[in-house]
Amino acid sequence: MKALYREDLAYIHDVGFGDFAAGAAPGILRLLRRCGIWAGLVVDLGSGSGIWAKALVRSGYKVLGVDTSAAMIRLARRRVPEARFVRRSLHAVALPPCAAVTAIGESLSYVAATGAEAGLNTLFRRAWTALRPGGAFIFDVAESSLALAEHGARTFVEGEDWAVLVEKQADASRRLLKRRIVGFRRLGSQYRRSEELHQLCLYDRAEIMSLLESTGFRARLLGGYGKQKMPPGRIGFIAVKERQ
Numbered sequence: 001m002k003a004l005y006r007e008d009l010a011y012i013h014d015v016g017f018g019d020f021a022a023g024a025a026p027g028i029l030r031l032l033r034r035c036g037i038w039a040g041l042v043v044d045l046g047s048g049s050g051i052w053a054k055a056l057v058r059s060g061y062k063v064l065g066v067d068t069s070a071a072m073i074r075l076a077r078r079r080v081p082e083a084r085f086v087r088r089s090l091h092a093v094a095l096p097p098c099a100a101v102t103a104i105g106e107s108l109s110y111v112a113a114t115g116a117e118a119g120l121n122t123l124f125r126r127a128w129t130a131l132r133p134g135g136a137f138i139f140d141v142a143e144s145s146l147a148l149a150e151h152g153a154r155t156f157v158e159g160e161d162w163a164v165l166v167e168k169q170a171d172a173s174r175r176l177l178k179r180r181i182v183g184f185r186r187l188g189s190q191y192r193r194s195e196e197l198h199q200l201c202l203y204d205r206a207e208i209m210s211l212l213e214s215t216g217f218r219a220r221l222l223g224g225y226g227k228q229k230m231p232p233g234r235i236g237f238i239a240v241k242e243r244q
Contacts, residue, residue, distance in 0.1 A: 010071035025055035027226020040099030046107025050076030146233030
């Protein structure tokens with residue numbers, strides 16, 4: 001299992017970049033309720049530090065969170081002790097019978113560099129099987145347009161006790177985006193440096209819709225989760241398992 005979001009970057013992501021999950025939570029809750037999902041188990045793939053899981057638990061849902069990062073799992077367990085979290089790949093974890101599956105914040109884009117669509121196709125079938133009739137699969141992915149938007153770009157962001165530099169390189173022909181992330185976290189009077197390389201697969205929204213529909217879902221695009229709009233180069237989906 002590739003180690004992403006180790007201790008320092010997990011901390012930086014939680015305190016500095018958790019606003020998307022927090023802002024998306026009310027909109028996703030409304031989507032669930034519009035589908036008639038007011039209770040039951042929600043499987044959250046790529047659950048991160050548990051921000052969305054906490055909103056679910058507060059609203060009366062049960063949660064199984066799945067993430068590959070041990071550091072993120074530790075943060076999530078402290079934030080939401082009522083939920084269950086497991087450290088597994090979202091492509092390997094057994095999906096139990098559930099009311100909904102979510103994957104917020106590019107989680108599905110962190111997949112193997114080869115066979116990306118094939119990996120999603122298998123995941124979609126597993127999600128469809130796990131969901132009860134009327135259940136919903138809500139997620140977002142990075143699109144191919146992100147290659148043009150981010151290629152060659154550098155960003156620098158800092159907080160009270162951290163800073164992060166991100167260098168971005170895209171391979172449009174392979175629909176891949178690489179982010180070299182250098183983080184600095186203050187510990188006492190000194191800063192500790194860490195570095196990670198994240199690789200994202202970039203998708204075409206029409207291909208995703210085709211995969212969802214061929215699996216048996218009734219799907220539509222999402223430009224955001226309520227008031228929380230998608231960042232440039234990202235698109236959301238809600239896919240519902242039809243009642244028999």
